[in-house]
Amino acid sequence: MLLIHCPHCREDREEEEYSYSGEAHIVRPLEPEALSDQEWGDYLFFRKNPKGIHHEMWYHAVGCRRYFYATRNTLSYEILETYKVGEQPQVSAQGAAQ
Amino acid sequence: MAGTYSLAACLAEGASAGAEAAKLAGCGDGRIRFPEPQVEEYPEQPAQALFLVPHTKATSRAPSQFVDMQLDVSASGIELAVREGFKSVEHIKRYTAMGFGTDQGKLGNINGMAILASALGQSIEQTGTTIFRPSYSPTTFGAIAGADVGALFDPERYTAVQRWHQEQGAAFEDVGQWKRPWYFPRGVESMQDAVSRECLAVRNSVGILDASTLGKIDIQGPDAAEFITRMYTNSYLKLAPGKCRYGVMLKEDGMIFDDGVCACIGDNHYLMFTTTGGAAGVLAWLELWQQTEWPDLKVYFTSVTDHWTTATITGPNARKVLAKVCADIDLANDAFQFMDWRDGTVAGVAARIFRISFTGELTYEINVPAHYGRHIWEALIAAGEEFDITPYGTETMHVLRAEKGFIIVGQDTDGSMTPADMNMDWVVGKNKTFSFIGKRSLQRSDSVRENRKQLVGLKTVDGTQVLPEGAQIVFDPEQKIPMSMQGHVTSSYFSSNLGHSIALAVVKGGHGLLGKTVYCPLADGRSIAAEIVSSVFYDPKGERQNAE
Amino acid sequence: MKKYSGFSLFKNALSYHENWQKLWRSPKPKDYYDVIVVGGGGHGLATAYYLAKVHGITKVAVIEKGYLGGGNTARNTTIIRSNYLWDEAAQLYELSLKLWEGLSQELNYNVMFSQRGVLNLGHNLQDMRDIERRVNANRLNGIDGEVVTPERVKEIAPLINISKDCRYPILGASWQPRGGTARHDAVAWGYARGADALGVDLIQETEVIGIRRKNGSVVGVETTQGFIGTRKVACVTAGNSGVVAAMAGLRLPVESRPLQALVSEPVKPCLDTVVMSNAVHGYISQSDKGDLVIGAGVDGYNGYGQRGSFHVIEHTLQAICELFPAFSRVRMNRQWGGVVDTCPDACPIISKTSVDGLYFNCGWGTGGFKATPGSGYVFADTVANDHPHPLAAAFNVDRFNTGALIDEHGAAGVAH
């Protein structure tokens, strides 16, 4: 069971209040029609899925209904930070490795 | 081995523990007030671990030496596993079943692993342990399940009219967490009889449906129209206040995931209807795109599903019923047209009325705040009495919409259907400047492939036969197994209005196969023949919903 | 390899079981192999076995970072069935089921395959439409199956609750009599023993840490025991596929998540079939030891921890108590998780990749165990011929770019 800090509610809340929404910082192509099937398919389905540091989206579905980002270690499940949409992570895979 | 072993040390430890306890109880100061007893000390070796009592014979030949008492794992079994080449402690566990009992190895595993280490000629540390798993002590399923069983297993969601439906003896259908009236049997009526009666009532006079479970999302903000237009396949930029439009929503993979009507309430203000099951998902979907992709678009979403009770009155007499309880809206066909909505007063309650239709008949969907739900419902029943207004459930709704060829997302679609597959190209805005969600995927090679499964109607050659929903469709009923399946029946009913059965199906290249005879091979060996026809069985020009 | 038989058992008993052979060797890695299979689980071992047996390619190594069959092979709930909806999936799983039916003989190793049948319950009208659709498709594909009533469900599994007053009453089920269970460890060990006997090197406790490429082609793998040369690397690393793909600079359309399972204490035989319910999330059978083996849901988020969220277990046990009220007094003995990688369409990837000589077999999600023989069979063929086996062709990774998904999620949602 995870305790996730909601950057909007500014509280640690139980995992059950949230829903996971996949990898963060994937930007929708501005001109989808300009992309090949290959490029569009990569955007739609292909993911980093790392074992280790992962930047991901969470939705505080039962709380403030805000999406936010988390940097989480997918092996240890440690949540290293949560941050708001529009902000950049302070922890990266390279940074955490050092 | 931890612990205190010598007699003198045990006595000293006991004495000081007693003195400490006395101090905590308020007696004494923790000092020992009597001399320690003198005992003879013998020199002792450190305790030695004895994991397996040696026997004069080899373990394999000695009497069985049990290690795991619950599962009769013996020392010779562990040695046999090693002999057969297993080395990992996990393999030994799985080969011998050591530690699988309810003690989870708490009694025997340490001995077993030590015997294994010795058989492998390595240390206990090198051998390692198996992974211990919860629960520490076996715990009953019931204790873990807790109170969330029986009626509390999952919430039953009710509309404000639920008690009325129950009092009328409705049969209910589970739709998501909602309980929805399925049909309203009278007396000893069978389901088919009840549904036939309800269907005929709607087409010939008027019926009433509790449509409160449909998802409803209030949308406000200067960029609301732009945002909605990005989410639906068609455009809402020019939708005027007082008007409604039907829309289809795709996932980014181009497949239909929800549909419904969206109404323009006022400047920068819209009300979006979703399917019953899709309500929460659509709201999260809208929030996802607004919050994470386009935070620059100024628009807010609020769920109002629970706020409104929606009573749908539909049928040629719908206007007459409404006129009896609503005086402040001009109900004339020109003044309040199909796909319009109006604010007014119904049976004394401020109401919002949508003239939209899922039956193909003249229809008014009357929305009031839900605490007036039962009031408005009973008022409409009373007003409709002279027209024998007939409450109907989801089954009749399904039959009536199928007669019109209207799809149900999740029944006629399965997450692999595009609007074009559903013969709904008309709902896709080809000239929209923004590449709406899912648009690019509609041009992928598989989306434009010929021979995709497409929505068609099926009319059985013998009109009394109703195809089973889920029946597979083949061209050649004599073909040997494996047969070439061309599609399947998604919806199928007996239409009392038409006097024959009707079905919707998806068939490979179906749009080009009108008139072709296909077959549904059934489990009992029969094959039912049916003709591919238009998916609109009734009132193909859509005149009835515009009725004067 | 000595053949196992009643006679050999008798003979060995006379010598106090002191003369049994090792199941497989523990060789040192050679410098070069024709094929290196990364991952020594059921699928990897089956791949190696069929490479040697069917294609005569015996200079093969299986490299396993832990012990053989120690990943998802050891952690699943051992359900076997082939009643899949789409032709492509149905044919693949049916090939697998046919191989299961002869597997103990083929391997001369008892994999304890038990055709006790599989029930998939339906709890609402759309469930029943989907069941009807799937069973009809199965039947016309030559796969056994029928739609059964609640009363028939009760005959098959007498402890089940078919009361109409439940929150989600059972409206019917699909029934595949040829489905069942097998002993997961025995499957891995049987394939391992078979592959070893044909000359395959099984290299345990050795981790692949890099895939060396030259001019876009594979030339070998870096391991914790050093470099090993090869022209063909076949990756069968369920759960870790994304990590292994990243070694070759690839991304896959998979997400790795823990899938949880649990077993009860052993009880007397009381359930001689497999009962699955997607709608209320519970999968249950009884093992030969008497434990109730229960599959739970997949966690809602990516993770490589072999544990999972406890509320998923709570939810599953609520469902089990609803379906089998008598089991509420049975005690949970152990709970664990395995990491599954899932594709967006809930179907696997059995595919060549953009790197020459690199093949992937992954994305089995929650359904990999039942596919073990078939998966190994078609993957071995794909690797041997550098061309997809006809039954593997549809499971190409390119489908995520063309859009030709095989959506086994079936009907996605409940509407109206």
Added chain:
Amino acid sequence: MPNNITRETPLHYFHKLSSHASSAQSPEIFNGQVEFALVVKEAPLSSFLNLRGNGSDKGFCSAVAEVLGVTVPTEPGTYHSNKDSSIYWLGPDEWLLFSCIDASNLEAQLRKALSGHISIVDISGGQTLINLRGDPCALAILLKKSSVYDFAAWPDADINAGRCAQTTFAKATAVVTNKADGSYDLILRRSFADYIAKWLLDAGQEFGCRIEA
């Protein structure tokens, strides 16, 4: 408005029921003889509005305060109230207004007072507020059974302010708030009200729980 219009609160059909029966599945009407440590009382029909806007805009906050006589809580998880109205923080730009002022009247006043990118939605029909009171220990246990949220960590509420959290409640959701008198208010969605009532009667059975009219 004609006086033959009937209005039903979401818990209408549960008023006067209690956990005194053998199970919550068959609650019975309570009488005066039995002690109940827990009491559930549904507030009379009131107005609920969902308000969206920029909380860091002073003009926005002062305009709302002007209309309701209650300042807008901008601290996460808090509410402010006076005797007629309450404002609950739901999110960084979202509040729930609870008031005895007529909803359409209140909406009109707010629309007049506010400008810019805002949203006001009448959700009165879809909500109900229930008060949970009783033995503090029983109350604490009931809440622990019902939610993953740790309400015990909250400081005591003042008469005009306290904490609120939108969180899980049994298998539904609720906005839970603490009150100066030690009781708790729960704001529920109408369609889940029957389920929550059954849940409360079941979860409160060990202490005795009744639903007041």
